[in-house]
Amino acid sequence: MKKESSPKRVQSPELGENEGKYVELHGWVHDIRILGKLTFLIIGDPYGYYQAVLKGELAKKGSSIPRQSYVILRGNVVKSVSKINPYEVQVNYIEIVNEADTVLPLDPASKVQSELMTRINNRPLDLRDSEERKIFLMRADVLHIIRDFLTQNGFVEVDTPKIIATASEGGAELFKVDYFGKPAYLAQSPQLYKEELVLALGKVFEIAHYFRAEKSNTVKHLNEFTSVDIESAMMGKFDVMKILEELIKHIYSSLKAKGYQVNELKGNFPIYTYEQVCDSTGVNFGEDLSSEVLNEFGKDKEFYFIIDWPLSLKPFYTMPKGEKLSESFDLMYKGLELASGGQRIHKYDLLVERLKANNLNPESFAEHLKVYRWGMPVHSGWGLGFDRLMMVLTGRNNIREVVLYPRDSRHLAP
Amino acid sequence: MKKESSPKRVQSPELGENEGKYVELHGWVHDIRILGKLTFLIIGDPYGYYQAVLKGELAKKGSSIPRQSYVILRGNVVKSVSKINPYEVQVNYIEIVNEADTVLPLDPASKVQSELMTRINNRPLDLRDSEERKIFLMRADVLHIIRDFLTQNGFVEVDTPKIIATASEGGAELFKVDYFGKPAYLAQSPQLYKEELVLALGKVFEIAHYFRAEKSNTVKHLNEFTSVDIESAMMGKFDVMKILEELIKHIYSSLKAKGYQVNELKGNFPIYTYEQVCDSTGVNFGEDLSSEVLNEFGKDKEFYFIIDWPLSLKPFYTMPKGEKLSESFDLMYKGLELASGGQRIHKYDLLVERLKANNLNPESFAEHLKVYRWGMPVHSGWGLGFDRLMMVLTGRNNIREVVLYPRDSRHLAP
Numbered sequence: 001m002k003k004e005s006s007p008k009r010v011q012s013p014e015l016g017e018n019e020g021k022y023v024e025l026h027g028w029v030h031d032i033r034i035l036g037k038l039t040f041l042i043i044g045d046p047y048g049y050y051q052a053v054l055k056g057e058l059a060k061k062g063s064s065i066p067r068q069s070y071v072i073l074r075g076n077v078v079k080s081v082s083k084i085n086p087y088e089v090q091v092n093y094i095e096i097v098n099e100a101d102t103v104l105p106l107d108p109a110s111k112v113q114s115e116l117m118t119r120i121n122n123r124p125l126d127l128r129d130s131e132e133r134k135i136f137l138m139r140a141d142v143l144h145i146i147r148d149f150l151t152q153n154g155f156v157e158v159d160t161p162k163i164i165a166t167a168s169e170g171g172a173e174l175f176k177v178d179y180f181g182k183p184a185y186l187a188q189s190p191q192l193y194k195e196e197l198v199l200a201l202g203k204v205f206e207i208a209h210y211f212r213a214e215k216s217n218t219v220k221h222l223n224e225f226t227s228v229d230i231e232s233a234m235m236g237k238f239d240v241m242k243i244l245e246e247l248i249k250h251i252y253s254s255l256k257a258k259g260y261q262v263n264e265l266k267g268n269f270p271i272y273t274y275e276q277v278c279d280s281t282g283v284n285f286g287e288d289l290s291s292e293v294l295n296e297f298g299k300d301k302e303f304y305f306i307i308d309w310p311l312s313l314k315p316f317y318t319m320p321k322g323e324k325l326s327e328s329f330d331l332m333y334k335g336l337e338l339a340s341g342g343q344r345i346h347k348y349d350l351l352v353e354r355l356k357a358n359n360l361n362p363e364s365f366a367e368h369l370k371v372y373r374w375g376m377p378v379h380s381g382w383g384l385g386f387d388r389l390m391m392v393l394t395g396r397n398n399i400r401e402v403v404l405y406p407r408d409s410r411h412l413a414p
Numbered sequence: 415m416k417k418e419s420s421p422k423r424v425q426s427p428e429l430g431e432n433e434g435k436y437v438e439l440h441g442w443v444h445d446i447r448i449l450g451k452l453t454f455l456i457i458g459d460p461y462g463y464y465q466a467v468l469k470g471e472l473a474k475k476g477s478s479i480p481r482q483s484y485v486i487l488r489g490n491v492v493k494s495v496s497k498i499n500p501y502e503v504q505v506n507y508i509e510i511v512n513e514a515d516t517v518l519p520l521d522p523a524s525k526v527q528s529e530l531m532t533r534i535n536n537r538p539l540d541l542r543d544s545e546e547r548k549i550f551l552m553r554a555d556v557l558h559i560i561r562d563f564l565t566q567n568g569f570v571e572v573d574t575p576k577i578i579a580t581a582s583e584g585g586a587e588l589f590k591v592d593y594f595g596k597p598a599y600l601a602q603s604p605q606l607y608k609e610e611l612v613l614a615l616g617k618v619f620e621i622a623h624y625f626r627a628e629k630s631n632t633v634k635h636l637n638e639f640t641s642v643d644i645e646s647a648m649m650g651k652f653d654v655m656k657i658l659e660e661l662i663k664h665i666y667s668s669l670k671a672k673g674y675q676v677n678e679l680k681g682n683f684p685i686y687t688y689e690q691v692c693d694s695t696g697v698n699f700g701e702d703l704s705s706e707v708l709n710e711f712g713k714d715k716e717f718y719f720i721i722d723w724p725l726s727l728k729p730f731y732t733m734p735k736g737e738k739l740s741e742s743f744d745l746m747y748k749g750l751e752l753a754s755g756g757q758r759i760h761k762y763d764l765l766v767e768r769l770k771a772n773n774l775n776p777e778s779f780a781e782h783l784k785v786y787r788w789g790m791p792v793h794s795g796w797g798l799g800f801d802r803l804m805m806v807l808t809g810r811n812n813i814r815e816v817v818l819y820p821r822d823s824r825h826l827a828p
Binding site for chain 1: 423483579613615616617
């Protein structure tokens, strides 16, 4: 690619350390200003913006480049009088790699944000706005922080199939796949696999896309979403709640250390029982807590847990607590459910009983049930809705803002 | 879970540092030996094995525990006379968490390995064999090494949809999904999305499961597989080949540093052109290189590249090199294709022309093509078959050995 005579290629943040040098840069034309015989190009690259100054014939050439076109520039780096960019490039060579259309679906240089749907339908262009790009840089950073934290805490990363033969959670709606003529489904969670794997691996985690075929279009649901799942042998509900709380706090402090604008979380996450929430909101025992109820209950709270849900509201694998309750919890942020977990059943007979109580056929779960005959340990775990966590971390109110190419019942493309 | 009176819980590798102390351990009964009035339990946990010594009533209780049952033990850690384990536990408390069946589908303690299909059908139990477990601990380590390497090299991790509306690679067979009554497919690769994202993010990578509906059952193909994909703006074929070669070498040296038994890779990976391979094996120009040809050509080689494939053998987005060749490469190990990549087309008109030349309808690719009107940079990338890399790293000959729950046309469960 690079000819031997090319000068050193640098990126926007490296201008300062190359003052006085002749360098090559590449990027897109973010904005153009013409002042007398000079053309000033504001060039964007994935790491920032800088100003390129063009004189004479080059000024003429530069002034007619369509915005967002991709260019290669060569020139000398000098101190700038601009307050925004302390350095600029005095260009003596410009090459247009690819010209952009003159009419674009959105303008990343505009201070007025386009409609969300326009932005999502043109996501790569939307990401040329550094504010939008920052969401996905943060997303990558948070995923890295989570993997490091869980690995350092002894969890082994696993990857389990996304094409499955049986519904893992029982009830919820599944996408159907034609698997060589056999009916199959897309996984809603790694629930059964991660439980099976604690048998020998002890502590496991998985981060992947999962699929739910629910047609409702809300600001907090997608049909394809990212989940962070853990499962651990010989832990109870409070043990895995502690790991989750420490993880969330670690994410905040790590992001702060990386220069992101997030608050530091202080104190322990409060714990409320389901029955306390019912008492405080007037909900009858056994009823699910609606968005309205949770928004009301959570309006003056940040992160908190709701524990000991009615057994009838939790999936079949949840460990009962007495007759009517379960060893379960949800992690909430204000009115938004972020994570859900608890202790699981580890005894074969009880698991069969709970499958039947949920009107599920134990024969459909034979491949899973057999593992409970091989010395299954006590175990607990949780699943964290990663896209929802990103909503909280970025302060965005629509889950589509934090997912590159969101999937809902109306959007299968781009 | 843990009662306040419980002693400190330790894992098998921590016995030495707890010599003389009263501790709690948990694990499965790997093997049982009875010597006079003593029962010796070999206990396994995810991190190793240790010996537990039971006397009197406990010896009697211990001698009848079915193998693979999960137990909690308490006792004193003492030096052992055993050559294998320098420490052992003198047990004064044993609790059976979950009893295993007395007849098991395979015996992880046996020195004779069960049939591969038996092991896969009973994977959690198979993983109680530390040799099998090691493959998946290595798999997790390699994924972590790859993410760290790419992140440190400026690549941003992205996650793109697995349910898609259009075939991304054109030809190959796709799994069909019913998406709310609309036809949809499972992604074969993140190809189009990763190309689009270099527009603003510059350098991206994704590690995820992908899906190919090919019915052939071979030792090197699965219908659901893990791929490591990168794409970078302003790089050519040789630039991304260099990143791939450095990554592979970094994986080997990192694994060696972690104590895994792998060779160090020396020297540069040799580069052969497709035409050189043809000349050496008697294949006519334009023909694909069969497994037989590649096995013959690669039999005395380790890692090497084959570059400049005929345009007709590569997907529509591949940058042409002259009339008949392409700016493409495959990374090979002996006769096995591990990765495939090259420079991509960045010009709208040429991309439309190549779609047509491949009998694909540009209208089906409208959502992708539009991005090429927004100043698309020159770009290159590759996709690395991660499961195949794990075959090479572990020396296993069947891809099913290195995937927890493999999916092929005959296996949709467990």
